[in-house]
Amino acid sequence: MRWDRALATLVAPLACVALTLNLQVAHAEPPYIPETLSAKFEIIGEAGLPVQVEVDYLTPPGRLYDVFGHKMHMFCAGQGRPTVILDAGLGGFSLEWLSVQQKLAGSMRVCSYDRAGYGWSQFGPLPRTTDQISGELHRLLDVARLEPPFVLVGHSFGGYIAQAFARRWPELTAGIVLVDSSHPEQARYLPSAARRAETRNAPGVRVQKVAWPVLPLGYPNEVRNIAYYLMGTRKAARTQREELRFMQRSGREVIDAGPVPERLRAVVLSRAFEVGVDSVLSGHSNDEGLERTWQSLQSNLGHLYGTDKVDARFSGHFLHLDQPWLVVESVERLVEDACPQAHCATAVRGEAVTVAR
Numbered sequence: 001m002r003w004d005r006a007l008a009t010l011v012a013p014l015a016c017v018a019l020t021l022n023l024q025v026a027h028a029e030p031p032y033i034p035e036t037l038s039a040k041f042e043i044i045g046e047a048g049l050p051v052q053v054e055v056d057y058l059t060p061p062g063r064l065y066d067v068f069g070h071k072m073h074m075f076c077a078g079q080g081r082p083t084v085i086l087d088a089g090l091g092g093f094s095l096e097w098l099s100v101q102q103k104l105a106g107s108m109r110v111c112s113y114d115r116a117g118y119g120w121s122q123f124g125p126l127p128r129t130t131d132q133i134s135g136e137l138h139r140l141l142d143v144a145r146l147e148p149p150f151v152l153v154g155h156s157f158g159g160y161i162a163q164a165f166a167r168r169w170p171e172l173t174a175g176i177v178l179v180d181s182s183h184p185e186q187a188r189y190l191p192s193a194a195r196r197a198e199t200r201n202a203p204g205v206r207v208q209k210v211a212w213p214v215l216p217l218g219y220p221n222e223v224r225n226i227a228y229y230l231m232g233t234r235k236a237a238r239t240q241r242e243e244l245r246f247m248q249r250s251g252r253e254v255i256d257a258g259p260v261p262e263r264l265r266a267v268v269l270s271r272a273f274e275v276g277v278d279s280v281l282s283g284h285s286n287d288e289g290l291e292r293t294w295q296s297l298q299s300n301l302g303h304l305y306g307t308d309k310v311d312a313r314f315s316g317h318f319l320h321l322d323q324p325w326l327v328v329e330s331v332e333r334l335v336e337d338a339c340p341q342a343h344c345a346t347a348v349r350g351e352a353v354t355v356a357r
Contacts (some may be wrong), residue, residue, distance in 0.1 A: 035122060038057075043105050044105040061075045064121075066143065068180045082339065084151045087162060113140060117238065122300050123235045156181060157182050162178065164174065167259065179320050183301055187251055191249075216321050218324075260305060263277060267333070270309045272316075301313065
């Protein structure tokens with residue numbers, strides 16, 4: 001039984017090989033900075049018109065905001081309400097949402113952001129748990145002057161943040177889309193895996209292996225080199241370790257954040273059931289029993305939020321990279337359903353128009 005790979009899939013699939021296998025990493029800055037660490041891409045801007053965005057490893061596509069004394073990065077595109085917020089999984093950051101964001105920006109305002117410690121955001125206060133991170137997101141939305149309601153889209157560990165935010169601030173939340181999300185009680189059903197994660201990521205644990213990031217399949221080609229560099233920094237490695245170390249606590253904090261809001265709209269997207277595929281790149285487990293447990297937890301998430309889970313038949317754990325159109329369609333349907341009759345606007349050829357319901 002390959003417990004390391006099963007653990008990576010069911011507790012916190014990561015974008016780095018060593019952390020995907022739940023090994024400690026001695027990270028240094030990447031040894032070189034190639035000239036290709038810059039990129040251009042087109043997206044519908046906040047004025048509703050196409051814009052060319054230039055980005056490099058020092059210059060983010062969005063803006064930096066002061067959040068409780070540290071800088072956090074958020075990149076918004078498109079216009080309309082509600083605003084969609086994209087949150088990556090453990091080890092990921094805003095650039096992995098590029099394909100989804102480009103498709104959504106044509107019809108709504110959509111913002112990707114970097115949790116503290118990832119991408120262009122500075123490292124944040126400890127502990128890196130759901131309470132701390134969702135509080136930072138709440139503050140970020142406030143200082144960025146984004147008007148509610150929000151639709152929160154969370155992948156893997158980012159699903160914890162979406163769930164906690166919706167429970168803590170239901171008045172600000174129109175809905176959530178959970179993309180192969182972590183379940184708040186997964187430590188209860190996978191106790192040995194959860195203990196293993198906390199033990200191997202505890203302070204003082206001896207370094208076992210050195211590794212560099214490996215990007216998931218389907219990562220947007222135009223920003224792969226920038227992502228490789230930023231995911232290999234010391235602060236990113238430390239943030240991954242701290243989030244994973246407090247995974248059980250983060251799950252409990254989701255539950256303690258409050259009951260599921262009665263009128264919260266939700267979509268639960270789950271990867272296909274598949275055993276025997278290399279979990280480092282696909283996010284699948286090589287153990288059938290643990291994979292069935294993961295699928296059961298996904299079904300329970302659907303029950304918890306009053307919806308059925310939607311199976312992505314052709315996706316691994318990184319569903320938003322394998323089938324971005326499925327995430328886009330799910331967000332669009334939820335927004336259409338959640339949009340208040342008198343408060344919904346969408347972007348059409350550069351103009352904000354009210355949508356009649």
